[in-house]
Amino acid sequence: MRVAKTGNEAIAWAMKQIEPDVVAAYPITPATEVVMIFSQYVADGLVKTEYVPAESEHSAMSACIGATAAGARAMTATAAQGLALMWEMLYIASGLRLPIVMAEVNRTLSSPINIHCDHSDTMGARDSGWIQIYSENAQEAYDNTIQAVRVAEGCRLPAMVTIDGFIISHGMEAIDILDDSDVKDFVGEYKPAYTLLDTKNPITLGSIDFTDYYFEHKMQTIDAMNKAMDVIKSVQNEFFQKFGRKYNPVEGYKLEDAEFVIVALGSTCGTIKVVVDSLREEGIKVGLLKIMVFRPFPSSEIRNLLSGKKAIAILDRATGLNADYGPVCLEVRSSLYGIPEPPRVINYIYGLGGRDTTIEHIERVYSDLMSDKKEDVYYLGVRE
Numbered sequence: 001m002r003v004a005k006t007g008n009e010a011i012a013w014a015m016k017q018i019e020p021d022v023v024a025a026y027p028i029t030p031a032t033e034v035v036m037i038f039s040q041y042v043a044d045g046l047v048k049t050e051y052v053p054a055e056s057e058h059s060a061m062s063a064c065i066g067a068t069a070a071g072a073r074a075m076t077a078t079a080a081q082g083l084a085l086m087w088e089m090l091y092i093a094s095g096l097r098l099p100i101v102m103a104e105v106n107r108t109l110s111s112p113i114n115i116h117c118d119h120s121d122t123m124g125a126r127d128s129g130w131i132q133i134y135s136e137n138a139q140e141a142y143d144n145t146i147q148a149v150r151v152a153e154g155c156r157l158p159a160m161v162t163i164d165g166f167i168i169s170h171g172m173e174a175i176d177i178l179d180d181s182d183v184k185d186f187v188g189e190y191k192p193a194y195t196l197l198d199t200k201n202p203i204t205l206g207s208i209d210f211t212d213y214y215f216e217h218k219m220q221t222i223d224a225m226n227k228a229m230d231v232i233k234s235v236q237n238e239f240f241q242k243f244g245r246k247y248n249p250v251e252g253y254k255l256e257d258a259e260f261v262i263v264a265l266g267s268t269c270g271t272i273k274v275v276v277d278s279l280r281e282e283g284i285k286v287g288l289l290k291i292m293v294f295r296p297f298p299s300s301e302i303r304n305l306l307s308g309k310k311a312i313a314i315l316d317r318a319t320g321l322n323a324d325y326g327p328v329c330l331e332v333r334s335s336l337y338g339i340p341e342p343p344r345v346i347n348y349i350y351g352l353g354g355r356d357t358t359i360e361h362i363e364r365v366y367s368d369l370m371s372d373k374k375e376d377v378y379y380l381g382v383r384e
Contacts, residue, residue, distance in 0.1 A: 002176050007138040007168035010175055011103045012037035014145035016047055017183035021072035024052035024063035029115045030165040031105035034077040057082035061089035068098040069205055071195035079165060080107035080121045094129025094221055096205055099152035107165040108353045116354020117165040119317040123327045129221050131159035131228055132295035134265040138173040143245055147235050149187045154231040156193060157224050164267040178243060228296045249293035250301040254280060258287025260369040263332055264315040265291040268357055275362040286366050299335040306336060311344040311369040317351045325377055346373060350380035357381060
């Protein structure tokens with residue numbers, strides 16, 4: 001069924017269809033609507049979920065950790081400073097191998113105070129052991145949320161599904177939603193590998209772990225993340241077989257014969273596609289490489305798709321400050337190491353604090369790629 005929904009509404013609707021056992025959350029712009037809408041479903045008796053209005057985002061994630069450890073399927077939503085306040089608990093969730101699913105609405109981290117979109121929040125959490133899935137639009141947000149449940153539980157790792165704040169979270173789009181029964185069948189019943197409430201098979205969680213075993217226990221999380229890509233691809237393929245919408249961890253747009261390529265993630269990919277279509281009409285071989293799954297990082301897929309290209313531009317909606325490049329660029333460049341005759345790489349920091357990125361900006365990036373502009377970091381759209 002085709003309906004009009006914002007990105008926040010699409011995620012809340014997916015959560016209603018999933019009907020988790022527990023949702024714990026604390027409101028923060030621009031993610032407030034996700035749990036506000038979902039809490040109305042709870043109040044109206046449309047779901048049997050236990051809704052926990054926590055006193056902070058730290059407490060919300062703590063409640064999700066406790067619920068999941070007890071055998072419940074738990075979800076939450078947050079953004080920016082809220083994610084930052086969860087920092088401690090993000091590592092605990094992944095270290096305890098708890099498949100919590102979180103909707104994360106990308107918003108810039110203060111200071112200065114700003115409520116608009118960039119990716120500084122999730123890029124800051126990229127090494128916390130959470131699977132990260134970036135959505136280009138509301139349709140992907142809806143589909144990714146449903147798939148994330150299966151992915152997280154299949155990997156026994158937490159997963160966050162992101163959408164760009166206000167651009168997608170509050171923008172209305174036409175999306176195709178599934179029947180409630182189909183979503184229920186797809187996500188299935190949660191069967192935890194262990195639970196604190198299983199008195200016949202007692203376990204300990206959160207105990208002290210010094211030099212004798214910490215490394216080995218951390219290796220279990222590392223191994224799970226290393227194997228997560230196979231689970232993600234399997235879930236995406238099953239989703240396609242059942243519902244006809246195909247997703248991949250990395251997706252190319254008119255990429256096969258492209259000589260000049262932009263690498264990006266999130267809503268800006270939609271703008272890039274418009275420019276690609278326009279330049280293709282002029283006979284210019286340009287393309288887009290969209291990263292949907294940023295954690296685990298799809299190195300081999302990126303290396304294969306970018307081999308043989310003349311020049312690539314990597315767009316970062318977050319800055320590494322004193323790093324050589326932005327966080328996405330650092331990882332993409334590393335994936336290209338060892339390729340014979342690697343492409344020229346230019347890094348663009350763009351859209352910080354919600355700064356608009358226009359068709360003209362993207363046209364300029366492709367123009368730079370086709371020129372002799374040197375490899376370096378440039379700031380797209382900033383006033384000089």
